[in-house]
Amino acid sequence: MKVSFIGLGVMGFPMAGHLQQHGFDVCVYNRTSAKANAWQARFKGRVGTTPAAAAKGADIVFVCVGNDDDVRQVVYGNDGILSxxxxxxxxxxxxxxxxELAKELAGRCAAQQVDFLDAPVSGGQAGAENGQLTIMVGGEQAVFNKVKPVMDAYARHSQRIGGCGSGQLAKMMNQICIAGIVQGLAEALHFGQQAGLDCATVIEVISKGAAQSWQMENRATTMLNGEYEFGFAVDWMRKDxxxxxxxxxRNGSTLALTALVDQYYADVQKSGGGRWDTSSLLTRLTR
Structure with a gap:
């Protein structure tokens, strides 16, 4: 099967590599050609000079870029994927x-009898590198069934949520949950430090109970050590x-806590932490 991968950032680079290593015929494109050439040197796949060139002849084209406008830039136009x-x-x-972008893309694809899935991922750079991403998918069941065995190259779990757009909505829920959990963890660690407790020992205990979370298991120690130069960047979280x-x-829901934590992340950005991991919320409380 011929597949293309457009966008070789910290997520796309290893994801495309897993596809190549699993025996797919992969052609990649990246706006910065040096990164595409580095990918080819490591994985021995093919490189396209434009999104269209990379997508030509492909059965499935995967896109992993920055935001709505970036997607439109690589999908539309004479050099875009759809052409x-x-x-x-x-x-x-x-x-x-x-x-909204997912629904827009679905419509444009349908006009050309091309199938479309919105499939945002969770798991961060480590998940991409280890082939352990979770994928939330919107689109038709039959299309998901066709693509899932290919995505399995870099996913530990992928699931169709519903129609087009539902994958993106599920990812929004994911980020809403993370924002609240990280803020709660930051406040708990700050409270423990102010109380004079050995927070590492406390985390060892409470991580075995109802307070346990992925963030606690994977970020509490680095937060206590003041280590933030890794992981999912604050800038990306604010975009999400x-x-x-x-x-x-648009849908009339109330996200009071999410809006508050978003402003806390704005504080971290102002202090120079835009590229720090999202767990850097603790720095607001300890500086």
Whole structure:
């Protein structure tokens, strides 16, 4: 099966590599050609000079770029992905983007008899590198069934949520949960430090009970050590939360805590932590 991968950032680079290593014929494209050449040197796949060139002849094209506008730039136009796809091909967008964009893309693809899935991922850079991502998918069941065995190259779990756009909505829920959990963990660690407790010992205990979370298991120690130069960047989280908050305004839901934590992340950005891991919320309380 011929597949293409558009976007070789910290997520896309290893994801495309897993596809190549699992025996797929992969052609990649990246806006910065040096990164595409580095990928080819490591994984021995093919490189396209434009999104269209990379997508030509592909059965499935995966996209993982920055935001809605970035997706439109690689999908539309004379050099865009859609200009090269034939009927029966599938476009899969792994970008964390808006549900409105997913519906827009689904319509444009349908006009060309191309199938579409919105499929944002969770698991961060480590999940991508280890092939352990979780994928939330919106689209038709039959299309998901066709693509799932391919995505299994870099996923530990992928699941169809519903129609087009539902994958992006599920990812918004994911980020809403993370924002609240990380803030709670930051406040708990700050409270324990102010109380004079050995927080590492406390975390060892409470992580075995109802307070346990992925964030506690994977970030509490680094937070206590003041280590933030890794992981999912605050800048990216604010982009994701902005999407969720905009959707909330459309559907009438109330995201008071999410809006508050988003402003806390703005404080971290102002202090120079835009590229720090999202667990850097603790720095607001300890500086």
């Amino acid at each position: 090269a796809l034939v009927a029966g091909a599938v476009l899969v967008d792994h970008t964390t983007a808006s549900a 939360l902005a999407i969720a908050l905009a959707e909330a305004r």
